Amino acid sequence: xxxxxxxxxxxxxxxxxxxxxxxxxxxxxxxxxxxxxxxxxxxxxxxxxxxxxxxxxxxxxxxxxxxxxxxxxxxxxxxxxxxxxxxxxxxxxxxxxxxxxxxxxxxxxxxxxxxxxxxxxxxxxxxxxxxxxxxxxxxxxxxxxxxxxxxxxxxxxxxxxxxxxxxxxxxxxxxxxxxxxxxxxxxxxxxxxxxxxxxxxxxxxxxxxxxxxxxxxxxxxxxxxxxxxxxxxxxxxxxxxxxxxxxxxxxxxxxxxxxxxxxxxxxxxxxxxxxxxxxxxxxxxxxxxxxxxxxxxxxxxxxxxxxxxxxxxxxxxxxxx
Amino acid sequence: xxxxxxxxxxxxxxxxxxxxxxxxxxxxxxxxxxxxxxxxxxxxxxxxxxxxxxxxxxxxxxxxxxxxxxxxxxxxxxxxxxxxxxxxxxxxxxxxxxxxxxxxxxxxxxxxxxxxxxxxxxxxxxxxxxxxxxxxxxxxxxxxxxxxxxxxxxxxxxxxxxxxxxxxxxxxxxxxxxxxxxxxxxxxxxxxxxxxxxxxxxxxxxxxxxxxxxxxxxxxxxx
Numbered sequence: 191x192x193x194x195x196x197x198x199x200x201x202x203x204x205x206x207x208x209x210x211x212x213x214x215x216x217x218x219x220x221x222x223x224x225x226x227x228x229x230x231x232x233x234x235x236x237x238x239x240x241x242x243x244x245x246x247x248x249x250x251x252x253x254x255x256x257x258x259x260x261x262x263x264x265x266x267x268x269x270x271x272x273x274x275x276x277x278x279x280x281x282x283x284x285x286x287x288x289x290x291x292x293x294x295x296x297x298x299x300x301x302x303x304x305x306x307x308x309x310x311x312x313x314x315x316x317x318x319x320x321x322x323x324x325x326x327x328x329x330x331x332x333x334x335x336x337x338x339x340x341x342x343x344x345x346x347x348x349x350x351x352x353x354x355x356x357x358x359x360x361x362x363x364x365x366x367x368x369x370x371x372x373x374x375x376x377x378x379x380x381x382x383x384x385x386x387x388x389x390x391x392x393x394x395x396x397x398x399x400x401x402x403x404x405x406x407x408x409x410x411x412x413x414x415x416x417x418x419x420x421x422x423x424x425x426x427x428x429x430x431x432x433x434x435x436x437x438x439x440x441x442x443x444x445x446x447x448x449x450x451x452x453x454x455x456x457x458x459x460x461x462x463x464x465x466x467x468x469x470x471x472x473x474x475x476x477x478x479x480x481x482x483x484x485x486x487x488x489x490x491x492x493x494x495x496x497x498x499x500x501x502x503x504x505x506x507x508x509x510x511x
Numbered sequence: 512x513x514x515x516x517x518x519x520x521x522x523x524x525x526x527x528x529x530x531x532x533x534x535x536x537x538x539x540x541x542x543x544x545x546x547x548x549x550x551x552x553x554x555x556x557x558x559x560x561x562x563x564x565x566x567x568x569x570x571x572x573x574x575x576x577x578x579x580x581x582x583x584x585x586x587x588x589x590x591x592x593x594x595x596x597x598x599x600x601x602x603x604x605x606x607x608x609x610x611x612x613x614x615x616x617x618x619x620x621x622x623x624x625x626x627x628x629x630x631x632x633x634x635x636x637x638x639x640x641x642x643x644x645x646x647x648x649x650x651x652x653x654x655x656x657x658x659x660x661x662x663x664x665x666x667x668x669x670x671x672x673x674x675x676x677x678x679x680x681x682x683x684x685x686x687x688x689x690x691x692x693x694x695x696x697x698x699x700x701x702x703x704x705x706x707x708x709x710x711x712x713x714x715x716x717x718x719x720x721x722x723x724x725x726x727x728x729x730x731x732x733x734x
C-alpha cells in the first residue's frame with residue numbers, strides 16, 4: 191500500500207524512478223571524476239603508478255612463493271624418510287607394521303626393505319661383498335621407507351616422524367631431507383612477511399590516495415562551498431571524490447596486474463630453459479582469475495576507503511561562508 | 512513567507528549583527544533591505560538561508576521554523592530558496608549551461624527536463640545564446656544574470672539576493688532589477704539586500720531599513 195505523493199510539484203515534470211535518478215547521477219559523476227583525472231594526466235599517472243607498484247610488489251612475491259611451492263611439491267620423493275626397525279623383529283612383523291603405517295592419512299606409501307634385500311643391495315653398491323660374506327649373520331635391520339602424503343606441512347611431517355620414532359618396533363628414524371623442511375619453513379616465513387608487508391603497503395596506499403583526495407578537496411573548496419550553498423548535501427559533494435578514489439584504485443590495480451603479468455612473461459623463457467636442463471617439468475604458474483580480480487578488488491576497496499574517510503573528514507569542515 | 516520574531520544574532524566576539532529584529536514579508540512581496548555595510552543586511556539573509564543560526568528569537572520561512580531544521584536537513588531546506596550573491600559565486604571550470612544546471616543536478620532532476628528548464632531560465636535572463644561560454648568570458652552584468660538564472664531554475668517560491676547590483680553600473684543594475692520584477696509578477700517572493708536607494712525608489716517597492724541590526728524604517732509605498 192504505497193501511495194506516492196507528488197508534493198506540490200513545481201513543474202509538470204515526468205518523474206523517473208528513484209533508481210534511474212540514482213544510476214544517472216552516479217554514471218555522470220563517475221565519468222566526471224574520470225574526466226577530471228584525465229585533465230591532469232601527469233599527476234594522475236604518477237598516483238596510478240605508485241599504487242600499481244605498491245600493489246604489484248606483494249602480489250609478485252606471492253606468485254613467487256606459489257611457484258616455489260609447486261616446484262618443491264615435485265620434490266615429494268625427497269621427503270621420504272627411512273625407519274630402521276629393531277633387529278629382533280621378524281619379516282612378518284615388519285610387513286604388518288608397514289601396512290599399519292601405510293594406512294595413516296598422512297602417509298602416501300610405505301616400502302619395506304627386508305634385511306636380506308638390504309644386504310644384497312649393500313653388497314652390490316658398496317663393493318664390500320667379500321668382507322660382508324665373512325659375517326656370520328646379517329647386521330642390517332629391516333627398513334621401512336615412508337613417503338608422507340603431499341598434503342603435509344613441515345610441522346606435520348616432523349610430527350609423523352616423531353610418532354613413528356616412538357613406536358616400540360622402531361630403532362631409528364633417519365631423515366636425510368631436512369633441507370626440504372627448512373625450505374618449507376622459509377616459505378612459511380616469506381608468506382608471513384608478505385602478509386605483514388601487504389598490510390603496511392595497504393596503509394601506504396590509503397595515505398597516498400587520502401592525501402591526493404585531500405589536496406583535491408582543498409583545490410575545489412570554492413566549488414564545494416557554492417554547491418552546498420545552493421542545497422547540495424554532504425553525500426552529493428562527497429560523491430565525485432569517492433569516484434576519484436574508485437578510479438585511482440581501479441587504474442592502480444589494473445596497472446599492478448599488468449606489471450605482475452609482464453614480470454611472469456619475462457620469467458617464462460629462463461624458467462623453461464632451466465626446466466629443460468633438469469629434464470623436469472617446471473612451468474611458471476601465473477595468476478588465476480580469482481587472484482587477478484582480488485588484486486583489482488583490493489585496489490578499488492583501498493581507493494574507496496581512503497577517499498571515503500578523507501572526504502567525510504573534510505566535507506564536514508567546509509561550510510559556506 | 513518570512514517571519515522574524517525578536518531575532519538577535521550575536522557573534523562570538525560579542526558584537527550583535529541583528530538585535531531584537533521582528534519583521535514579516537508576505538507571500539508574493541518584493542522587499543528591499545537597505546542600510547550601511549555592517550547594518551545587518553547580509554546577516555539577515557544568512558539567517559534566512561540557514562548559513563547562520565539566530566542567537567535568540569525565531570525565523571520562520573514558508574511555515575518552517577528554521578530552529579527545527581536539523582543540520583542534515585539544511586540542504587533540502589536551501590533547495591527551496593533561490594539565492595543570488597554579490598560576487599555571483601559561479602563556477603569557472605564549467606560553461607554557463609552547467610552552472611545554471613547545477614541546482615537541478617543536485618535535486619536529481621532528469622537530464623532532459625533539466626535541459627529544458629536551464630534553457631528556459633537562461634531565456635528569462637536573456638542569455639540563451641551564451642550557454643556554451645565560460646562565465647569568465649562574460650561581463651559582470653551577464654555573470655550576475657547567470658547567477659540569477661541559477662537561482663530561479665528550480666522555480667523557488669522565495670528568492671533572496673545579497674547586493675545583486677553591488678558591482679554593476681546603473682544601467683545594468685536597472686536591468687537586473689527588471690528581471691527580478693518579472694519574477695515577482697509571476698508570484699515569486701523576493702528579499703533583496705541593497706544600498707542603492709535611488710534605484711529602489713525608482714522601483715517603488717517596500718523598503719526595510721536596518722541600522723546597527725535594528726529596524727529603522729519600514730516604508731511601503733503601496734500602503
